[in-house]
Amino acid sequence: MAKQVKAEILAVGTELLLGQIANTNAQWLSVRLADMGVNVFFHGVVGDNEERMRHQMEQANGRSDIVIVTGGLGPTDDDVTREVASEVLGLSIEEEHEALRDIEAYFEANNRQMTPNNRRQARMLKGSTILSNHVGMAPGFAVTNEGTTWIFLPGVPREMKAIMDDGGFELIRSHFSLEDTIQSRMLRFISIGESHLAHDLQDLLDQQTNPTIAPLAAKGEVALRITAKAQTKEAANKLIDHTEASVLDRVGMYCYGKDDDTLESTVFHMLKEQKETISAAESLTGGRFIDQVVSQQGASSVCNGGVVCYATAVKEQVLEVPKLIINEYGTVSETCAVNLAVNIANKLNSSIGISFTGVAGPDPVEGQPVGTVYIGIYKDGEQPFAKKFHFHGDREEIRQRSVKKGFELLYHYLK
Amino acid sequence: MAKQVKAEILAVGTELLLGQIANTNAQWLSVRLADMGVNVFFHGVVGDNEERMRHQMEQANGRSDIVIVTGGLGPTDDDVTREVASEVLGLSIEEEHEALRDIEAYFEANNRQMTPNNRRQARMLKGSTILSNHVGMAPGFAVTNEGTTWIFLPGVPREMKAIMDDGGFELIRSHFSLEDTIQSRMLRFISIGESHLAHDLQDLLDQQTNPTIAPLAAKGEVALRITAKAQTKEAANKLIDHTEASVLDRVGMYCYGKDDDTLESTVFHMLKEQKETISAAESLTGGRFIDQVVSQQGASSVCNGGVVCYATAVKEQVLEVPKLIINEYGTVSETCAVNLAVNIANKLNSSIGISFTGVAGPDPVEGQPVGTVYIGIYKDGEQPFAKKFHFHGDREEIRQRSVKKGFELLYHYLK
Numbered sequence: 001m002a003k004q005v006k007a008e009i010l011a012v013g014t015e016l017l018l019g020q021i022a023n024t025n026a027q028w029l030s031v032r033l034a035d036m037g038v039n040v041f042f043h044g045v046v047g048d049n050e051e052r053m054r055h056q057m058e059q060a061n062g063r064s065d066i067v068i069v070t071g072g073l074g075p076t077d078d079d080v081t082r083e084v085a086s087e088v089l090g091l092s093i094e095e096e097h098e099a100l101r102d103i104e105a106y107f108e109a110n111n112r113q114m115t116p117n118n119r120r121q122a123r124m125l126k127g128s129t130i131l132s133n134h135v136g137m138a139p140g141f142a143v144t145n146e147g148t149t150w151i152f153l154p155g156v157p158r159e160m161k162a163i164m165d166d167g168g169f170e171l172i173r174s175h176f177s178l179e180d181t182i183q184s185r186m187l188r189f190i191s192i193g194e195s196h197l198a199h200d201l202q203d204l205l206d207q208q209t210n211p212t213i214a215p216l217a218a219k220g221e222v223a224l225r226i227t228a229k230a231q232t233k234e235a236a237n238k239l240i241d242h243t244e245a246s247v248l249d250r251v252g253m254y255c256y257g258k259d260d261d262t263l264e265s266t267v268f269h270m271l272k273e274q275k276e277t278i279s280a281a282e283s284l285t286g287g288r289f290i291d292q293v294v295s296q297q298g299a300s301s302v303c304n305g306g307v308v309c310y311a312t313a314v315k316e317q318v319l320e321v322p323k324l325i326i327n328e329y330g331t332v333s334e335t336c337a338v339n340l341a342v343n344i345a346n347k348l349n350s351s352i353g354i355s356f357t358g359v360a361g362p363d364p365v366e367g368q369p370v371g372t373v374y375i376g377i378y379k380d381g382e383q384p385f386a387k388k389f390h391f392h393g394d395r396e397e398i399r400q401r402s403v404k405k406g407f408e409l410l411y412h413y414l415k
Numbered sequence: 416m417a418k419q420v421k422a423e424i425l426a427v428g429t430e431l432l433l434g435q436i437a438n439t440n441a442q443w444l445s446v447r448l449a450d451m452g453v454n455v456f457f458h459g460v461v462g463d464n465e466e467r468m469r470h471q472m473e474q475a476n477g478r479s480d481i482v483i484v485t486g487g488l489g490p491t492d493d494d495v496t497r498e499v500a501s502e503v504l505g506l507s508i509e510e511e512h513e514a515l516r517d518i519e520a521y522f523e524a525n526n527r528q529m530t531p532n533n534r535r536q537a538r539m540l541k542g543s544t545i546l547s548n549h550v551g552m553a554p555g556f557a558v559t560n561e562g563t564t565w566i567f568l569p570g571v572p573r574e575m576k577a578i579m580d581d582g583g584f585e586l587i588r589s590h591f592s593l594e595d596t597i598q599s600r601m602l603r604f605i606s607i608g609e610s611h612l613a614h615d616l617q618d619l620l621d622q623q624t625n626p627t628i629a630p631l632a633a634k635g636e637v638a639l640r641i642t643a644k645a646q647t648k649e650a651a652n653k654l655i656d657h658t659e660a661s662v663l664d665r666v667g668m669y670c671y672g673k674d675d676d677t678l679e680s681t682v683f684h685m686l687k688e689q690k691e692t693i694s695a696a697e698s699l700t701g702g703r704f705i706d707q708v709v710s711q712q713g714a715s716s717v718c719n720g721g722v723v724c725y726a727t728a729v730k731e732q733v734l735e736v737p738k739l740i741i742n743e744y745g746t747v748s749e750t751c752a753v754n755l756a757v758n759i760a761n762k763l764n765s766s767i768g769i770s771f772t773g774v775a776g777p778d779p780v781e782g783q784p785v786g787t788v789y790i791g792i793y794k795d796g797e798q799p800f801a802k803k804f805h806f807h808g809d810r811e812e813i814r815q816r817s818v819k820k821g822f823e824l825l826y827h828y829l830k
Contacts (some may be wrong), residue, residue, distance in 0.1 A: 015631055015640070019445030022437045026460070030434030040432045041467055043460035045441070048629075052456055075610040076630055077620060091636075110807065114445070117610040134807060140462045156632070214435060219438060248762050267616075280723075286709025287702025294701025297777055297810060305724040306703050308695075311719040314763055318722075318733075348729055362712060397489075 007033055008042035008064045010056055012072035012081050013155055018043045019333045025070045025153075025160055036173060037182045037229065038066065048078045057088040061148055064171060069252055071155030075117035081152065082123060089145045091125040099130050099139050106137045122151075129171065135162040149175055161309065183236035184227040187247060190263055190408050192224045192254040200250045204243070211243045220404045221263065225262050234308055256411055262409045268296040270414040271352070276379075277291075280306040280406075281319055281344035281355040283331065284373065289356060289403045304348045309340065319343045330366040332357055337376030337386035351380040354410065360395045373402045375409060420591045422448055423457035423479045427487035428570055431460045436684040440485045440568075440575055447584060452595040452644065453481065456745040463493045472503040476563055479588060486570030488553055490532035496567065497538060504560045513556050514545050515776055521552045540565075544586065550577040557586055564590055587820065598651035599642040602662060605678055605823050607669040609637045613663050619658070626658045635819045636678065671826055678822045683711040685829040686767070690793075695721040695821075696734055696759035696770040698746065699788065704771060705819045719763045730772075734758045745763050747772055752791030752801035766795040769825065771817050775810045788817045792828055 009026045016023055019367070026043045033040050037167075046056045054335045060067045072081030086093045100122035106115040121138035124130070131140035132152070136159035142151045151168055153160045172178075189197060194217040197207060199225075205213055211228035223248060228239035248255055257266045271278055280290045290306035293299055309315040312331055316323060319338045321331075329335040337355050344351025358373030359365045378384035387409065391401040431438055441458040445600035448455050456479070461471050468487075474629045475482045487496030501508045515537035522529040536553040539545070546566070551574035557566045566583055568575045572734055587593070604612060609632040612619060616639075626643035639662060643654035672681045686693055695705045705721035708714055709788055724730045727746055731738060736746075736754045743748040752770045760768025773788030774780045786806045793799035802824065806816040 011458075014629055016442075016458065017445055018449050018642075019442040019447075019455075020640070021633075022439050022442040023458070024437050027431075030432055032434075034433050040434075041462065042471075043426075043431065043438070045458035047456065049456075056457075074630075074632075076613040078629060113611070115610045115614045117613055135812075144798065150512075216435065262437075282702070284585070284709075285706075286714070287697070287704075287706040287721060287723060289702075290725075291700075291702040291706055294699075294723070294725055295811060299701070299725065303701075305723040305729040305733075306702060307722050308702060308709070308720040310705075310709055310715065311763075313781040314720040318720075347733065348726075360709075376790065381605070396710065399710070411762075412631040 003401055005038045005066065005178065006064050007040050007066035007068065008044065008243055009040065010044045010046065010060060010067060011155070012046055012048060012053060014047040021395075025155065025157055028157070028161060029068055029070075029164070032169060033172075034227075035182050035183045035184050036169065037178050038172065038176075038288045039239050048072055048080055050080050050084050053080065053084045054088055057085060061088060061146070064148060065149070065176065066149050066234040068151045068153065070153045070160055073121065073154050075115070079120075085150065085152065089125065089143070089150065091143065091145065092126065093123050093340070094126050095119070095123050096128070096130060096141075097122075099124065099141075100141060102132060103137055113406075118220050125150075131163045131171070133159050133163050134166060139163070142168070142170065144175070153305070181231070181233050181236055182227060182229045183233060183240060184225060185240050186246065186259050187224045187226065187244065187255050188254050188257045188261055188263070189222045189224070189251065192222060192251065195242055197222050197251060197254075201247060204246060209237050213243065213247070219400060219405065223320050234244060261405070263293045263411060265296060266332045267407050267410050267414065268293060268299075268302060270411070271302045272298070276415060277302055277304055277350040277351050278352045278354065279304050279344045279348040279350040281340035281353065282308050283310055283315070283340075283355075283357040284360040285356040285399055285402050285406075286310060288342060288399060289354065289406050292403065292407075304350050307344060307347070308379060314341065319347065330368070332366050332368045332372060332374060333360060334374055334376075334386040334388065337374035338378070338384045339376075341376035341378040341386070342384050345378050345380065353378045354406055355386070356406060358389075358398070358402060360398050362395065371398050373398070373405075375402065377409060377413060379413075418615045420481065420593065421479050422453045422455050422483065423459065423475055424455065425459045425461065425475060425482060425484045426570070427461055427463060427468060427484065429462040432462050434673070440570065440572055441638035443572070443576060444483055444485075444579070447579070448587075449597050449599070450639040451584065451588060452593050452597045453587065453591075458791065460681065463487055463495055465495050465499050468495065468499045469503055472500060479563060480591065481564050481566070483566045483568065485568045485575055487553075488536065488567060488569050490530070490535050490538070494535075497540070500565065500567065501540055504540065504558070504565065506558065506560065507544065508538050509541050510534070510537050510554050511539050511543070511545060511556075512537075513555075514539065517547060517554060518552055537728050539567075546578045546582050546586070548574050548578050548717075549581060550574055554578070555583065557583070561588070586646065595644055595646060596648050597644050598648060598653055598655060599640060599815070600659065601674050601679070602639045602641065602670050603638045603660065603672045604639070604666065604669040605671050607637060608632075608667065612637050612666060612669075616662060619661060626654050628658065628662070633697050635816060652659070678819070678826060679707045680711060681706060682822050682825050682829065683714075683717060685826070686714070686717045686774065689829060691829075692717055692719055692765040693767045694719050694759045694763040694765040696755035696768065697721060697723050697754060698725055698730070698755075698770075698772040698774060699775040700711055700771040700814055700817050701725060703814060704769065706822050707818065707822075719765050724761060730755065734762065745764075745783070747774060747781050747783045747787060747789060749789055749791075749801040749803065752789035753793070753799045754791075756791035756801070760793050768793045769821055771821060773804075773817060775813050786813050787811070788820075790821050790824055792818065792824060794828075
């Protein structure tokens with residue numbers, strides 16, 4: 001068993017202390033470190049204040065094997081992370097030519113003008129390893145001092161993540177020759193609630209030791225995180241396989257995918273395998289459904305496009321819903337939804353058409369309460385249908401839930 | 416001027432250190448405390464581990480006037496917040512009859528069976544003020560020890576918030592007879608980078624004391640947060656107004672809005688005021704632009720809809736781009752973008768049409784490299800035009816940047 005590696009994460013940023021953003025960097029890093037078998041024992045947040053930052057860093061230096069510092073590396077003078085770390089660790093700050101070249105290259109590539117400030121971001125602690133940043137301007141850097149490995153990263157989540165994935169985690173793995181590996185697998189479920197899932201798996205959840213099983217709920221879905229610890233990846237995955245089998249034995253019918261699968265990508269691949277093409281007629285969802293299809297790589301093989309028919313005139317003129325139907329049943333109706341689904345498929349020459357029409361709010365439409373939504377589905381040569389839903393929440397939530405429900409309906413329809 | 420009140424927030428919970436949830440409690444508390452004029456100087460997160468928790472609490476006891484501890488008050492044995500606090504503060508733990516009655520009442524009201532464990536949740540530090548919990552079972556409690564006021568709250572966000580709103584914040588206000596108030600204002604900028612902004616404002620940033628000025632960068636935009644402290648809201652806002660004036664004096668041309676304004680909502684309101692209607696022809700952006708317009712309340716007055724013309728056939732058949740143009744110039748071309756912008760406006764009867772056509776990747780299209788994007792704009796009775804861009808990043812980033820750039824172009828066009 002490898003020595004326990006103790007890590008802590010120190011986030012720098014007044015915007016965190018003012019509550020303008022949540023510390024999602026610490027959350028993301030914690031998940032990934034746990035997967036590597038690193039124990040995260042503290043999260044800290046401090047502002048751009050030299051004295052308080054110094055205090056936090058001195059403390060971290062004593063008690064942790066790994067200290068990951070996010071933020072405060074920017075081009076402006078209130079970014080003092082580098083300077084304080086230099087004091088605390090007794091390492092001078094030097095301009096890294098290689099880093100400077102990267103920064104200059106970044107500005108050329110984006111043909112933007114580099115200001116003197118940006119030079120600051122090439123400055124690192126003496127003896128640092130550069131952690132390159134392929135999605136942004138400023139690199140991160142790592143330095144080991146008195147047995148503690150310090151990793152300094154920009155606060156922008158996208159850049160922080162890319163830097164860690166590209167080299168940061170590997171640097172940790174090699175420095176600490178991590179033996180015991182922790183493997184984790186997500187099982188993703190739809191059309192079942194968290195408490196229902198927990199109820200069906202109660203005894204498994206009670207008995208759990210290794211692997212552990214953690215139910216997570218988010219965005220209208222439930223996931224189970226199965227985490228196992230073992231000497232080898234293979235052994236850990238074997239443990240997970242065994243637990244997964246007994247879980248799917250109970251609730252497999254609701255499981256649509258694993259790990260990085262999303263309901264959207266799963267439906268996309270079902271469409272691809274079944275050689276179907278899809279188009280959407282979107283009223284209240286305003287293009288969000290088709291946007292999520294187009295987000296998938298290789299979308300062109302599955303999606304021709306869609307029509308956002310927010311205005312009634314567009315439903316009539318572009319999607320040729322008969323005036324009669326709109327006058328008789330209204331735009332927020334089963335009949336209109338069915339018509340839209342059939343017409344969008346035909347007009348865009350797709351084998352499947354899906355439609356969304358409803359009331360996103362804040363005001364009722366055609367006497368229908370906010371949250372009333374019809375979703376229509378038509379598949380070439382089959383009977384079209386539409387289902388009625390009542391979604392709660394504000395305009396944004398109702399629109400988001402409508403889109404998610406559309407994918408859920410398609411998932412069951414294609415299965 | 417009242418004494419500066421220093422606060423810190425200590426969250427207890429292994430689920431935070433494992434990254435299963437983000438510390439949104441600290442975010443929420445920080446916003447509310449800032450509004451009261453309390454300075455939050457630290458956030459900390461520690462697991463359900465007595466030794467490490469003790470260490471964090473001892474440290475907090477020395478340096479802060481207010482310590483808010485969230486989590487670790489539950490009924491199970493691994494909830495040790497109470498016990499550790501008792502040691503650190505040298506206060507015994509006593510069962511509060513009133514709290515116990517509340518808990519018993521809760522179980523009756525929900526006709527659930529109370530377990531012996533739940534009695535634990537009526538236990539508080541000697542001399543505590545009960546902070547009642549009307550949305551859950553376990554109350555919070557507050558105790559002042561050696562000049563530091565400790566507030567202990569459940570970790571469940573809903574309960575934590577309710578307890579603070581019902582009595583927690585009032586307790587703080589009265590204990591510290593808060594006079595000073597902190598006011599904050601965001602100025603939002605587009606078409607200028609963070610370092611360029613900082614460069615133009617260098618002397619202001621150097622001189623800052625009260626108000627303070629903090630540049631923030633996110634999602635292709637830059638913001639300045641101006642924060643002032645004064646005895647009254649009015650006085651604080653006056654200070655902010657003065658600083659804002661000198662900032663806008665320099666870089667006002669890039670400032671599109673304040674506080675909760677977004678570029679998208681700003682453009683939306685410009686369209687509304689100018690009584691324009693907009694439609695979009697979206698290829699690589701797949702409906703995301705029009706989705707962000709429809710996200711705005713009252714979208715119907717501004718937006719008829721749009722067409723997602725991902726497939727070339729849709730560009731030709733639905734949006735009537737002449738085959739000749741597509742054969743001659745390709746779909747990823749200035750000419751095609753202009754055509755799409757004009758045709759979508761005419762087809763959907765909108766006064767403004769905007770189009771997006773380009774290469775989201777991963778593969779080049781028509782020999783054009785990934786990231787090549789044309790955005791076309793046409794306004795009824797005016798000369799249509801299209802601009803060419805090169806965006807970096809993956810498929811998702813290129814699509815997102817295209818949409819953002821579309822709003823940026825519209826902003827300048829409508830201004």
